[in-house]
Amino acid sequence: MESCLKVKVGAVLLPGDVFTFIKTDTISLTESLKEEKIICGPGLQRNGDDVVVCKSGVLRHKNPNLYWVDSQQRRYVPVKGESVIGIVTTKSGDVFKVDVGGSEQASLSYLAFEGATKRNRPNVQVGDLVYAQFLIANKDMEPELVCIDSSGRANGLGVFGAGGLLFKGSLGLVRRLLMPQNEILKDLEKLYPCELVLGMNGRLWVRAATVQKTLIVANLLESSENMSAQQRRTLFKRVADGNL
Amino acid sequence: MSPMKLCVPGDKLCSTDDCIPGTGVYMRHGYIFSSLAGYVLKKNEGEELPVISVVRETETQLLPDVGAIVTCKVTSINPRFAKVHILYVGSTPLKDRFRGTIRKEDVRATEKDKVETYKSFRPGDIVLAKVISLGDVQSNYLLTTAENELGVVVAHSEAGAQMVPINWCEMQCPRTHTKEFRKVARVQPEYLHA
Numbered sequence: 001m002e003s004c005l006k007v008k009v010g011a012v013l014l015p016g017d018v019f020t021f022i023k024t025d026t027i028s029l030t031e032s033l034k035e036e037k038i039i040c041g042p043g044l045q046r047n048g049d050d051v052v053v054c055k056s057g058v059l060r061h062k063n064p065n066l067y068w069v070d071s072q073q074r075r076y077v078p079v080k081g082e083s084v085i086g087i088v089t090t091k092s093g094d095v096f097k098v099d100v101g102g103s104e105q106a107s108l109s110y111l112a113f114e115g116a117t118k119r120n121r122p123n124v125q126v127g128d129l130v131y132a133q134f135l136i137a138n139k140d141m142e143p144e145l146v147c148i149d150s151s152g153r154a155n156g157l158g159v160f161g162a163g164g165l166l167f168k169g170s171l172g173l174v175r176r177l178l179m180p181q182n183e184i185l186k187d188l189e190k191l192y193p194c195e196l197v198l199g200m201n202g203r204l205w206v207r208a209a210t211v212q213k214t215l216i217v218a219n220l221l222e223s224s225e226n227m228s229a230q231q232r233r234t235l236f237k238r239v240a241d242g243n244l
Numbered sequence: 245m246s247p248m249k250l251c252v253p254g255d256k257l258c259s260t261d262d263c264i265p266g267t268g269v270y271m272r273h274g275y276i277f278s279s280l281a282g283y284v285l286k287k288n289e290g291e292e293l294p295v296i297s298v299v300r301e302t303e304t305q306l307l308p309d310v311g312a313i314v315t316c317k318v319t320s321i322n323p324r325f326a327k328v329h330i331l332y333v334g335s336t337p338l339k340d341r342f343r344g345t346i347r348k349e350d351v352r353a354t355e356k357d358k359v360e361t362y363k364s365f366r367p368g369d370i371v372l373a374k375v376i377s378l379g380d381v382q383s384n385y386l387l388t389t390a391e392n393e394l395g396v397v398v399a400h401s402e403a404g405a406q407m408v409p410i411n412w413c414e415m416q417c418p419r420t421h422t423k424e425f426r427k428v429a430r431v432q433p434e435y436l437h438a
Contacts, residue, residue: 045403046420140321140367 005038005051009061013069017053041068074170076101076201078137083157085166085199086145088128096124098132101168101201104142108132112146114154122159129161129205131197160197164207165214171202173225184224187236192217248283257284257296264289266297301339308333308342308375308385313394316344316387318369324348326365328373330385343384346373350388351427363413363425364389370398372429395429 004019040046043055044067057071076084078100086098089105096108108130113122124130132145147157176182177198188194194208194217204221208214216239224232251257255278257269265271266287268280278284282300289295308314308330316328330342349356351364365371372394373387389395392412401407401417401424409415409428416423 046422047403048419136323136362138362141323141362144323 005059005067006061008059009067011059012057013053013059014056015054018047019051020049037065039066041066043069043071070172072170072172074168074202076171078102078106078134078143079200080134080137082137082200083131083133084145084201085197085203085205086130086132086201088124088126088130091124091126098130098145100143100145101203102143106134106137106143106145108145108147112148113158114148114152124159128159129166130159131157131199133157161205164195164197164205165218166203166205167218167222168202169204169222170225171200173221174198174200174202174204177204177221183229184221184232187233188217188220191220191236191240248285250282251278251284251298252281253279257298262293263296264291264293266295268298269296306333306336306338308378310375310378312375314344314373314375314385314387315397316371316373318365318367318371320367321361321365323361326351326361327384328371328387330387344373344375344387345379345384346371346387346389350376350386350390353390364427365396366399366424366426368400369396369426371396372431389427389429392430393432395427397429397431399424399426 038051040051043053043057045052045054053069055069055071057069059067060070061067078084084100086100086106086108088096088108089099090097094110096110097105098108100106110116110121111118113124116122130145130147132147133149134143135146136142136144147154147159149155149157177184178200185196192208192213194206194213197205199205204218206214206217206221208217220236220239223235227235257263257276257278259275260271263276263286265276266285268278268282269276270279271277276296278298280298280300282298285297285299286294287297312333314330314334315332316330318326318328320327325345325347328344328346330344331338346365348359348361351359351361371389373389374391374394375385376388377386379385395412396415399407399415401415401420401422403417403420403422405417405419407415407417407424407426409426410423412428412430413425414423415426415428
């Protein structure tokens with residue numbers, strides 16, 4: 001059962017590929033029948049007794065029994081609990097409308113900031129960048145953002161953005177940069193000191209000491225998406241030597 | 245039956261000595277006038293005078309009344325309320341769809357402030373509800389599902405299959421075996437088909 005999935009780990013799958021689990025015909029007399037449980041991650045869906053692939057990408061596996069499809073995507077779909085970078089587009093009534101790159105603009109209430117009360121309004125203008133978390137995000141309702149966590153503290157969320165550069169990458173790039181021990185960020189730290197904000201909607205914001213360094217860091221991040229580790233290290237080394 | 249007479253609002257139908265006023269008419273200066281545009285209906289109720297009324301269609305329309313159990317379909321949801329179209333009153337289908345609203349506080353009887361509309365209803369669900377108010381000109385019928393027998397009866401999962409209820413707050417898709425949250429109605433056993 002699990003063996004037909006294990007064989008395909010690392011292979012490219014297309015939507016519509018089916019993994020059937022043949023039950024009765026070939027029961028081996030020597031091996032004992034084991035109850036196997038498979039956890040389907042993003043990109044895989046159960047359809048009766050089969051597992052069907054829903055997204056094109058590479059099949060990944062994590063022990064003991066988690067399988068998922070790693071796909072490239074640039075279009076963001078809001079998911080509850082994810083932190084994103086949004087751009088404030090309008091102020092209306094008690095609510096800001098924020099563009100997060102999805103199909104609908106999300107709403108952000110005036111009171112969802114740390115220390116905000118009805119008298120003490122937060123200082124947010126149209127065009128500001130906000131780093132916020134989704135409170136409600138599903139296909140039937142308008143998405144809602146908040147800039148505080150469940151205990152009422154900001155915890156890194158809120159308005160930011162004076163003097164940096166906002167650019168767009170793919171969702172896979174942001175996920176790679178957010179992994180705990182990733183090498184891209186380690187190499188970047190050695191290069192220039194800079195401030196980096198990563199939104200799960202594919203938006204990245206960089207600020208370094210000078211404008212030129214900011215642009216260099218932005219270009220490095222964008223290009224490191226499609227480079228292998230070796231190519232990336234040579235590129236970083238060239239930049240460090242000042243030869244770009 | 246002889247062909248029915250058409251009338252418009254303001255038509256003088258007869259005098260109060262001839263008939264007793266019914267629905268769709270009003271009395272002024274000893275005469276009965278029509279207040280609706282429709283057909284004049286005279287019925288002999290067994291009392292001394294026939295009852296005269298004006299109806300839009302030949303059959304009388306059944307309107308949802310306060311306390312009636314209605315079957316409705318959810319059209320949109322919102323963190324504060326759900327909008328529905330009322331399809332049946334009791335077991336009679338309606339010709340027009342009336343609009344109704346189920347507020348967040350009226351979804352359940354217990355823990356009213358912890359209700360999330362997304363975990364109770366979704367667009368496309370068929371819901372059994374009870375009318376609590378007719379509303380005024382602009383607002384719709386106000387409905388409630390705050391009883392064990394009221395709530396979602398038929399729901400489709402995200403994969404498209406019709407879901408099976410597990411308990412009062414969850415339903416399961418038979419194809420993908422994923423569970424989804426709904427406020428499920430406990431339908432009386434005599435209404436379930438075999």
